[in-house]
Amino acid sequence: MDSYVDGHGYLAACTAGLPTHGTLAAMRADLDEWGSAASSPTRYGALVEEGRALFARIVGVPAELVATGSQTSAMTAVVAAALPDGAEVLVPDGDFSSIVFPFLAQAHRGIRVRSVPLDALAGSMHADTALVAWSTVQSATGAVADSAAIVTAARAAGARTLCDLTQAAGVLPVSAAPFDVTVTHAYKWLCAPRGVAFMTVSPSALAWLRPVQAGWYAGEDVWSSCYGPAMRLAEDARRFDVSPAWQAWPGAVAALRHVASLDTASAWRHATRLADRLVVAMGSAPRAQAIVTFPDASGAGLAALGAAGITASGRAGRLRLAFHHWNDESDVDAVVAVLSR
Known part of the structure; x- marks a missing residue:
C-alpha cells in the first residue's frame, strides 16, 4: 500500500499537495529512463490513458467524457470561446482567476462577467445568464458552495454550468456528472506533480464546445494526426486534449492510483x-x-x-x-x- 511522505507541519494542500512514496519512485524511475535514452512516447501515452480512467473513477463519470491537459485556465478558455457574443457569465465574488479571467478576456466581443456573493449565486441567475462558473470549494476562504442548488437554479434559468473541482477532488466526495463542464488541476488535493489537469464534459456539452486548441493529441488516432492539413478529431472528450507534459504523468498516475484506492x-x-x-x-x-x-x-x-x-x-x-x-x-x-x- 502506498503512503504519503511525512507531512507533519505541512498545512498547505490547498497550495500544493505532498507526494506519495510511489509518486517519487515513479518520477525517479522516469528520470533514469530519460537519462539512459529509454523514454517512450507510447509509454507516456499509456500513462495518460490510465490517468484519464483513474480521474474518471474519482469524479464518477465515464472516461470518454474526460479530457486531459496542463492548466485549468486553458480549459476554461475553451468554454469562454464557445459562448455567443454578448453572453453573460455569472461568477462568485473573489473566485479563483483561472475560471474568471478567460471570460473577462472575451470582453472584446461583448461577453459580460457579473459577480455576486457565493451564497447568492443560485438566486442571481436570470434569462440573460448564459453560464454560471464557480469553484466547489473557494480557494481564498475554503467555503463549500451549495453546488446542487446552483445546478438546479441554472437548469431552471437555462444557463450552462462550469464547476472548478481543483480545491475539492481528492478530499471532498464529488461527482462531475451534474455539471456541463468541470475543470480540475491535480497538483493540490490529488497530490500529483504540477502539469496535469482534467476537464469533464457532459454529452450535451460535446455538441456546443469547440476544440479551439486542437492539436495532434486531439486526433482520433493520435499518431496519425501529427501533420496537416487533414483533421480527424476524436469523437469523445479527447478532442479537447492537449499534448501532455510527459514527465509529469508517471508521478500523476501513481498519485491518482493512491487516491482512487482511498475513501x-x-x-x-x-x-x-x-x-x-x-x-x-x-x-x-x-x-x-x-x-x-x-x-x-x-x-x-x-x-x-x-x-x-x-x-x-x-x-x-x-x-x-x-x-x-x-x-x-x-x-x-x-x-x-x-x-x-
Missing part, C-alpha cells in the same frame, strides 16, 4: 475534524471545511508559523491553513501554540 468521505471527515478543532481552539464556531482562514493582513501570523517550521499560506489578507491525510492533532496543537502567543 474520500473518510478523508473529508478527517480533514474537517482537524480544521474544526483548530477554529474552536481559536474561539470560532466549527465551519465543516478542510481549509480555514483567519485575519492576517500584516502577514505576522504566517511569518510566525513559518518561523516555527509550519507551512501555511496567505491569501487575500488572511492566513490560510489546510488539513489533509498526513495531518493529525499534533499539527492543530502546534498551530494553536504559535497563534495564541
Whole structure:
C-alpha cells in the first residue's frame, strides 16, 4: 500500500499537495529512463490513458467524457470561446482567476462577467445568464458552495454550468456528472506533480464546445494526426486534449492510483475534524471545511508559523491553513501554540 511522505507541519494542500512514496519512485524511475535514452512516447501515452480512467473513477463519470491537459485556465478558455457574443457569465465574488479571467478576456466581443456573493449565486441567475462558473470549494476562504442548488437554479434559468473541482477532488466526495463542464488541476488535493489537469464534459456539452486548441493529441488516432492539413478529431472528450507534459504523468498516475484506492468521505471527515478543532481552539464556531482562514493582513501570523517550521499560506489578507491525510492533532496543537502567543 502506498503512503504519503511525512507531512507533519505541512498545512498547505490547498497550495500544493505532498507526494506519495510511489509518486517519487515513479518520477525517479522516469528520470533514469530519460537519462539512459529509454523514454517512450507510447509509454507516456499509456500513462495518460490510465490517468484519464483513474480521474474518471474519482469524479464518477465515464472516461470518454474526460479530457486531459496542463492548466485549468486553458480549459476554461475553451468554454469562454464557445459562448455567443454578448453572453453573460455569472461568477462568485473573489473566485479563483483561472475560471474568471478567460471570460473577462472575451470582453472584446461583448461577453459580460457579473459577480455576486457565493451564497447568492443560485438566486442571481436570470434569462440573460448564459453560464454560471464557480469553484466547489473557494480557494481564498475554503467555503463549500451549495453546488446542487446552483445546478438546479441554472437548469431552471437555462444557463450552462462550469464547476472548478481543483480545491475539492481528492478530499471532498464529488461527482462531475451534474455539471456541463468541470475543470480540475491535480497538483493540490490529488497530490500529483504540477502539469496535469482534467476537464469533464457532459454529452450535451460535446455538441456546443469547440476544440479551439486542437492539436495532434486531439486526433482520433493520435499518431496519425501529427501533420496537416487533414483533421480527424476524436469523437469523445479527447478532442479537447492537449499534448501532455510527459514527465509529469508517471508521478500523476501513481498519485491518482493512491487516491482512487482511498475513501474520500473518510478523508473529508478527517480533514474537517482537524480544521474544526483548530477554529474552536481559536474561539470560532466549527465551519465543516478542510481549509480555514483567519485575519492576517500584516502577514505576522504566517511569518510566525513559518518561523516555527509550519507551512501555511496567505491569501487575500488572511492566513490560510489546510488539513489533509498526513495531518493529525499534533499539527492543530502546534498551530494553536504559535497563534495564541
